[in-house]
Amino acid sequence: SINIFWLRRDLRLNDNAALYHALKSGKPVLPLFIFDTIILDKLEDKDDARVTFIYQSLIELDQKLKDLESSVLIKNTSPKEAWVEILEEYNVDTVFTNQDYEPYARQRDQEISQLLAGKGSKFCTYKDQVIFDRDEIMKADGTPYTVFTPYSRKWKEKLNDFYLKAYPVEKYLQNLLKIKLDFPSLQAIGFETSTLPIPGKEYRTVIADYAKTRDFPALQGTSRISHHLRFGTLSIRELATAANQSEEKTWLNELIWRDFYAMILWHFPQTIDHSYKSDFDKIEWRNNEQEFEAWCKGKTGYPLVDAGMRQLNTIGWMHNRLRMVTASFLSKHLLIDWRWGEHYFARKLLDYDMSSNVGGWQWAAGSGTDAAPFFRIFSPAAQTKRFDPKFEYIKKWVPEYLDPFKYPAPIVDHQKARERCLAAFKKALNN
Numbered sequence: 001s002i003n004i005f006w007l008r009r010d011l012r013l014n015d016n017a018a019l020y021h022a023l024k025s026g027k028p029v030l031p032l033f034i035f036d037t038i039i040l041d042k043l044e045d046k047d048d049a050r051v052t053f054i055y056q057s058l059i060e061l062d063q064k065l066k067d068l069e070s071s072v073l074i075k076n077t078s079p080k081e082a083w084v085e086i087l088e089e090y091n092v093d094t095v096f097t098n099q100d101y102e103p104y105a106r107q108r109d110q111e112i113s114q115l116l117a118g119k120g121s122k123f124c125t126y127k128d129q130v131i132f133d134r135d136e137i138m139k140a141d142g143t144p145y146t147v148f149t150p151y152s153r154k155w156k157e158k159l160n161d162f163y164l165k166a167y168p169v170e171k172y173l174q175n176l177l178k179i180k181l182d183f184p185s186l187q188a189i190g191f192e193t194s195t196l197p198i199p200g201k202e203y204r205t206v207i208a209d210y211a212k213t214r215d216f217p218a219l220q221g222t223s224r225i226s227h228h229l230r231f232g233t234l235s236i237r238e239l240a241t242a243a244n245q246s247e248e249k250t251w252l253n254e255l256i257w258r259d260f261y262a263m264i265l266w267h268f269p270q271t272i273d274h275s276y277k278s279d280f281d282k283i284e285w286r287n288n289e290q291e292f293e294a295w296c297k298g299k300t301g302y303p304l305v306d307a308g309m310r311q312l313n314t315i316g317w318m319h320n321r322l323r324m325v326t327a328s329f330l331s332k333h334l335l336i337d338w339r340w341g342e343h344y345f346a347r348k349l350l351d352y353d354m355s356s357n358v359g360g361w362q363w364a365a366g367s368g369t370d371a372a373p374f375f376r377i378f379s380p381a382a383q384t385k386r387f388d389p390k391f392e393y394i395k396k397w398v399p400e401y402l403d404p405f406k407y408p409a410p411i412v413d414h415q416k417a418r419e420r421c422l423a424a425f426k427k428a429l430n431n
């Protein structure tokens with residue numbers, strides 16, 4: 001019999017918890033990836049950059065495996081179908097995989113573990129995606145934290161070398177199953193290659209100055225590695241180690257935000273489509289479709305908002321400051337349901353991660369755990385003055401912004417939109 005290492009959002013061979021445990025078990029290990037048609041059939045763009053990124057990361061991984069006389073087994077169907085086929089082809093002792101915290105993944109894993117149990121195979125999951133998960137950081141009364149600062153304090157108190165240590169996978173690679181399998185083309189999986197440039201893995205250079213540069217979108221002040229964290233092409237333990245070794249701890253804090261939102265999603269899975277503060281679901285959103293369209297396309301007449309949206313549409317990434325500004329603008333200035341914006345980001349972001357995206361959107365709308373207070377409404381003009389004072393970022397993405405013939409007038413007046421928002425929020429929240 002063999003063991004299977006099921007790759008999902010951990011597309012690397014180094015420092016991988018589930019792979020390490022699979023290889024150490026002593027049985028030959030076959031790596032597997034399923035292009036899950038339940039997820040892929042929902043994607044709107046045939047040249048979706050995430051699919052290309054996953055595909056290319058797997059090609060690289062397969063090349064490394066081929067150098068070791070092994071291969072990754074690729075399936076392109078629903079997980080259930082895939083596992084039925086695999087169990088017919090192979091005698092599987094144990095499946096090793098890394099824990100995934102999203103509601104769909106939890107349900108999928110429960111179904112697959114039952115299917116495996118019915119055939120006498122075991123299903124083992126490991127923590128790999130975050131430093132602390134689920135119930136590891138809890139309040140003294142045993143309930144989850146819903147405010148970031150005390151959570152992060154406890155997170156830092158608990159951190160030690162044990163949690164940061166890399167899994168020495170390389171020691172056991174000889175236990176990979178020797179097998180030669182073909183790798184399908186991207187077209188065979190139903191997709192086309194995206195031409196979007198994908199940033200590399202260099203992050204160390206930004207850590208020291210991060211606190212000073214991170215809020216200025218015209219600078220290269222952030223690491224641009226979020227997609228690598230999303231798909232596990234970089235290890236969170238490696239990043240947290242580097243962040244923790246630095247005197248400057250602001251970047252470490254960002255990694256803690258990521259753990260925080262993953263923990264929130266685990267404990268409050270309903271927040272993917274319900275406001276965490278339930279009164280916010282009583283807000284009478286205007287949901288004007290033309291205005292939503294203008295926001296999506298970066299044609300609101302607010303140059304900072306438009307620059308952010310055009311950056312997103314063009315490169316599949318948006319600077320964090322702009323994610324806050326554009327999300328606030330949609331939910332507050334336009335009074336459009338935060339879920340519409342969350343879905344749009346989900347379609348466009350290369351680093352789309354349900355926990356951080358829902359967390360970020362609910363933060364901006366004011367409806368989430370530890371959110372910005374609802375009466376704090378970003379003024380695009382004030383944000384521009386503070387964070388893009390020389391209009392460098394705006395000029396890059398909205399070069400026509402000073403030309404009244406080419407650039408549209410604002411779709412809403414800031415002051416009026418502010419008052420309308422406060423009235424709508426107060427009504428729903430009975431304030």
Ligand code: FAD
Pocket residue numbers: 214222223224225226227229230254255257258261318319320321323324327345349351352353354356357358360361364
């Ligand atoms: P850096 O600033 O270099 O930070 C390093 C890493 O820390 C990031 O790669 C990311 O993994 C993590 N991180 C940083 N800030 C946050 C944060 N506020 N919350 C959680 N993790 C953070 N991040 C995603 O990874 N996926 C998303 O879908 C996503 N959607 C967002 C939506 C909104 C409305 C907002 C306000 C934020 C969202 N973020 C999301 C968080 C943040 O904007 C991105 O992680 C960051 O911009 C990625 O760029 P970077 O890699 O250069 O980050």
